[in-house]
Amino acid sequence: MRAVWEADVDLVVVGSGVAGLTAALDAAELGLRVVVVTKDATDAGSTRWAQGGIAVVVGDVPGDSVGAHVADTLAAGAGLSDAAAVTEIIAEGPAAVARLRARGAVFDPGTDGRLARTREGGHSAFRVVHAGGDATGAEVERALVAASSDRRLPLLTGHVAVDAVRDELGAVVGLTVLDDAGLPGVLWAPAVLLASGGYGQLYASTTNPGEATGDGVALALRAGATAADLEFVQFHPTVLYAHDPFARSSSRRTPAVGRRPLVTEAVRGEGAVLLDRAGRRFMTGVHPLADLAPRDVVAAAITRTLAETGAECVHLDATAIPQFALRFPTVYAACRHAGIDPVREPIPVTPAAHYACGGVVTDLHGRTAVPGLYAAGEVARTGLHGANRLASNSLLEGLVVGARAARAVVADRQVLHGTGLARPVPSTAVPLAPRAVVQRAMTGAAGIGRDAAGLAAASDAVEAVTALGLPVDRAGVEDAALTLLAQAVLAAAGHRTESRGCHVRTDFPERDDVWQRTSLVVGLDTAGRPVVLEETAVAA
Ligand SMILES: Cc1cc2nc3c(=O)[nH]c(=O)nc-3n(C[C@H](O)[C@H](O)[C@H](O)COP(=O)(O)OP(=O)(O)OC[C@H]3O[C@@H](n4cnc5c(N)ncnc54)[C@H](O)[C@@H]3O)c2cc1C
Known part of the structure; x- marks a missing residue:
């Protein structure tokens, strides 16, 4: 395996959207040597497509408050948002947006000179700031890319992240990648932050760009981390x-x-x-x-x-x-x-x-259960969104948790550097199914309105065309991720026998109090298949 990045870096960030670039810029400012790797162009990903804006309480809208924003987020989350996550992330929103503006992002002014605000579904106040009318994400991405360029942040475009490299104790010490020509390489670093976005491409029809194939969730699961709330795909x-x-x-x-x-x-x-x-x-x-x-x-x-x-x-x-x-x-x-x-x-x-409410389980600082592996942005599940994301809370989460994850890597540095020898980098065959079959199965059975028979049939349909294979290029890595995600989402959706938030079961059309504060945690079994590992209580 060719080492495409020989430099000794402290942090590899996967993804150059709002979460990845925020984390990378903050980490660099905190003195870390950082490299950002992204499988496409720098500005590819969901961030640049965001329209509505960023939900944030700056404090100048009469009648609005952080408490009201918290209450709206909890209401949208349908009982499954983690109250501490909601309170902390939303309270840090104003500082995160101020930092983004200091980095050059320009938001639309109102007629009175203050920031213009709009309102979206589930919000009790006009609190969503926007840019370029309905081109907020493009402005966020532009500003962060420009700031990264000013800072000469190393950006490795056209490299798809494949798997985490772990040491004998299971801690992450690097990342395997494939470049656009399919040439493999390793980026060595004691910390890897996944900021690889969501998995809208599981479905035939999506607002998400082609990059949203769930690679980060699949990578984290294969590395031994867990994911949760995967059944809550927002349409x-x-x-x-x-x-x-x-x-x-x-x-x-x-x-x-x-x-x-x-x-x-x-x-x-x-x-x-x-x-x-x-x-x-x-x-x-x-x-x-x-x-x-x-x-x-x-x-x-x-x-x-x-x-x-x-x-x-x-x-x-x-x-x-x-x-x-x-x-x-x-x-x-x-x-x-x-x-x-x-x-x-x-x-x-x-x-x-449209949006993956679930993802890799992290704490409020982006830490996963695997030492050295972090996640932030849409790839992660902090507990902010619960069963349904409140509109325009995701750019906010990327800004806040991206920054927090950078600080966590700094705080964890001594521990991370104490890891043992790296295992040889394995080239492991993984389950692969044709993307069109996966998308058809998910669209037919795992959209709005699911039932046990349909979910089981979709799982069988994917299983029937799945074979072990070695991803040799970006498309292969993405297909492997979509295959794993399909089975994981179908398993979680089949397990939750109620309707709640984005998860609508036609055979269980009502909310069931038994599930009121229960989150489903998914991991891989010894054969590498996604299974629901546990039902975890969510803190009210
Ligand atoms: C059309 C649309 C409108 C939206 N409107 C809003 C809105 O108004 N407000 C709001 O808050 N949210 C909105 N969202 C959601 C929001 O845009 C996303 O949740 C957010 O931008 C995700 O940011 P991110 O940094 O986590 O990931 P992304 O911005 O998706 O970036 C992911 C990055 O990871 C890279 N990547 C992925 N896999 C790999 C891999 N294997 N190897 C290397 N690189 C990889 C990608 O190339 C990309 O650079 C919208 C989303 C869409 C699609």
């Missing part, structure tokens, strides 16, 4: 239902597949309403917040409406929003590209896979 209620605007040829409106353009929740926050095929407002009476109910509620109501009416999409009427094209330039452009004029006509929308 965004309003994804543009039209011909694929990313393909040049088609002009037909077809079922939404592949990466789909989002219609940010802020559009509803600023007055748009959902209509069924008869033009009826179906969210009224479903929830006190109506069209601005938490995402799980809106996505489930749309799914019900589609089933009842036989329609392929519902409509979002945003025609009353003044200056739509200026306020939501990204959404406007996507609509126009699809032949829809949101200023004059309702936008056709359906739900699509």
Whole structure:
């Protein structure tokens, strides 16, 4: 195996989104020698696609408070958020956003000179700061990439992380990678931080970019860490239902597949309403917040409406929003590209896979159960989101926990340097299934509305086409991750015999108090298969 990175670094960060770059910049400022490795271009990943904004209580909105933001987050989490995680992460939000602004991120000003705020589903106040109208993630990514460049942070693009290298005691001492040509290498370091994003690509239709294949969760599981809350895949209620605007040829409106353009929740926050095929407002009476109910509620109501009416999409009427094209330039452009004029006509929308509420189990400082292995951002499960993420809390989590993880690596340094000899780097065959089969099985059985028979059949369908193989390139690493994630999500979803948050079971349609504060922890058995290891009580 060729060592592509010979330098003696203190920390390898996997991923250059909001969590990875925040952690890397902070770690470098704290004196650590850091390298960031990412499998694509520097700005690839979900961060740059984020639209709505960052939920944060700066203290200048009358009637809003950190306590109210905490309460909204706990309510959205449907009993499964960890109260300490919610309180600590949200309380650190203002400082994290101030630091991001100091690094150059520019947010939209309001008419009074203060930051403009919008409101999204589940929020009791206008507290979401945004940039470029609906291009917040692009600005966050731009600012962090520029700050990394100013600081000459070493960034290894086009290298996919494969596995953690561990020493005789099981601690992480490095990371194996493959470059774009499939050449293997090892990055040696006593600490590896996974900031590799989510796994929306498990589904045929998702808002997530192609990088979101769950590599970090799979890597952590194979290294001996655990994951939790994997069954809670958030479906965004309003994804543009039209011909694929990313393909040049088609002009037909077809079922939404592949990466789909989002219609940010802020559009509803600023007055748009959902209509069924008869033009009826179906969210009224479903929830006190109506069209601005938490995402799980809106996505489930749309799914019900589609089933009842036989329609392929519902409509979002945003025609009353003044200056739509200026306020939501990204959404406007996507609509126009699809032949829809949101200023004059309702936008056709359906739900699509959007956010992984679960992930690698970490403490509030990004530490996993494996010494030397850390995780932050969407790949991690801190307990902030519980059964359903509150809108715009994820960029916030990436900023806060990314910074905390950098401090944790510094604090753990002496211990981490005390590790023994590295084991030889193994080239281990792993279960691999064709991606299209995995996506079809997950879309059919593990979307909004699951039941025991469907979940078991999906698991069998994936199993039937799974064979052991050695990933030799990025696609192979991703397929291995998707295969493992599919089995893990199906196992967790089958185990939770109730409906809660994003997890909607048609055979168990109600919440069950037995599960009220129980989180499912998944690990690998001795054969390397994902299994539900334990049911853990979540701190209220
Ligand atoms: C369309 C859309 C809109 C959104 N809107 C909002 C919003 O308004 N507010 C909000 O808070 N959240 C929003 N989100 C969610 C939010 O954007 C993400 O949760 C967040 O950006 C994740 O950041 P991250 O740093 O954890 O991962 P990402 O930004 O996804 O970055 C992951 C990084 O890891 C790299 N990577 C992955 N696997 C490997 C590997 N094996 N080896 C090497 N590199 C790897 C990727 O290339 C990338 O650099 C939105 C998401 C989407 C998709």
